[in-house]
Amino acid sequence: MELRLLATFEKVAEVLSFTRAAAELGYAQSSVTSQVRALETSLGTELFERLGGRIRLTEAGGRLLPYARRMAELAEEARAAVAAGEPAGTVTVGTMESLTTYRLPPLLEYLHHRHPAVRLALRPTLGDATRQALRQGTYDVGFLMEAGTAHEGLESEVLGPEPLALVAAPGHPLAGRAGPTAADLAGAGLIGTEPGCAYRDLFEAELAGSGAEFLEFGTIEASKRAVASGLGIALLPRVAVREELASGELVALDWEAPFTLFTQLAWRRGKRLPAHVRLFVEQARRFARE
Numbered sequence: 001m002e003l004r005l006l007a008t009f010e011k012v013a014e015v016l017s018f019t020r021a022a023a024e025l026g027y028a029q030s031s032v033t034s035q036v037r038a039l040e041t042s043l044g045t046e047l048f049e050r051l052g053g054r055i056r057l058t059e060a061g062g063r064l065l066p067y068a069r070r071m072a073e074l075a076e077e078a079r080a081a082v083a084a085g086e087p088a089g090t091v092t093v094g095t096m097e098s099l100t101t102y103r104l105p106p107l108l109e110y111l112h113h114r115h116p117a118v119r120l121a122l123r124p125t126l127g128d129a130t131r132q133a134l135r136q137g138t139y140d141v142g143f144l145m146e147a148g149t150a151h152e153g154l155e156s157e158v159l160g161p162e163p164l165a166l167v168a169a170p171g172h173p174l175a176g177r178a179g180p181t182a183a184d185l186a187g188a189g190l191i192g193t194e195p196g197c198a199y200r201d202l203f204e205a206e207l208a209g210s211g212a213e214f215l216e217f218g219t220i221e222a223s224k225r226a227v228a229s230g231l232g233i234a235l236l237p238r239v240a241v242r243e244e245l246a247s248g249e250l251v252a253l254d255w256e257a258p259f260t261l262f263t264q265l266a267w268r269r270g271k272r273l274p275a276h277v278r279l280f281v282e283q284a285r286r287f288a289r290e
Contacts, residue, residue: 003075005039006068008032009047013065014138016055024121069137076274087276088117094130094142095122096197097220099263102239107287111280118276126196134268140277141284144264145237146198156266157281159288163238164199164257167250169230175251185255186212189232191223202259203235224250263288 012021012032022029040047047061057065076089095104100122111118123139130142135153144151145162166185174180174188186207192214193200204214215232217223223234224241228249235257244250265284267273273281 001039001042001071003071005035005042006071008035009039009061010065010068010072012036012048012055013057013061013068016057018055066137073137073271079274086117087115087274087279089274089276090119090121091277091280092121092123092138092140093280094125094133094139096124096126096130096143096145098145098237098240099143100124101220102237102242103263107283110283110287115276115279118279120280126194127198128196131266134266137268137271140273141265141267141281144266145261146264147202147259147261149262149264151266153269154266155269155271156264157285159263159265159285162261162263164235164261165238165241165245166233166235166253166255166257167224167227167241167245168233168253169228170248170251171230172233172251174233174253176254178254180253180255182207182210182212185233186210190214191226191232191234192216193220193223193234193236194218198261199235199237199257202261203257206258 008021008025008027011025012018015021015024018032018036019029022032025032036047043060043064045060046058047064048055049058108120111120123133125133125142127144127146130139130144131151131154133139134142144156149156149158168175168188172188174184177184180188190207190212192204194216195201200214204212215226217226220236220240223236224244226232227234228244233253238245241250241252245252265281267277267281
């Protein structure tokens, strides 16, 4: 089996689209289709079911996928073992809005200018989805923001605690009030990011039984705008509201979260990281300390 065909199969299996796989690989769609068919012919079985405009893995395709990923990793390790000079390759990174927008730009800028041969593919996912993608080998590394630091099947490194702030508009009734209770918070109008976000879920659990209901705005930016307009209060990473707190557009309430989240970088346990992925991990660690 040719590694080139396996790499194309792996990409199609990841995105479940010949069109999107072709775009990400830089091929014509007809090339992707012909490569997959060539692999199916060599194996004597279909790897995808074609369902109108959609595709899905067959049972045989599902069995082949982990082998394709392992062979790709071995090929990358072999190249790294004999290569000299500048690390090169694509690092597929699971990340989240708060980190991509507010913490990663200096790291991304550094890698772009100092290590242009290292390309980054950022994939926006939350905790469970990121962990699953890491275990399956879809992501090389992933950022997590969780209270727990042990994750089945993964190696993880804590980059640091992630401070949170419960914010409101300056004219909100709770602004300036000392020690608001759970009942106060529940009646204040709660703005939430999407479920699955660790701080949203933990905050919701903390207010369980108080009758709290969240108005979901999905993203941090949308949540900040809703809070600034007086629609309610929101628990968000402090780094995401730093500018608004400094300008007075938002204020921090006198409430401290009874839980601590840690920003972490994780990868599949037992996976030997190639040079360009190790470079990303090392620089992420360095920038987290600054």
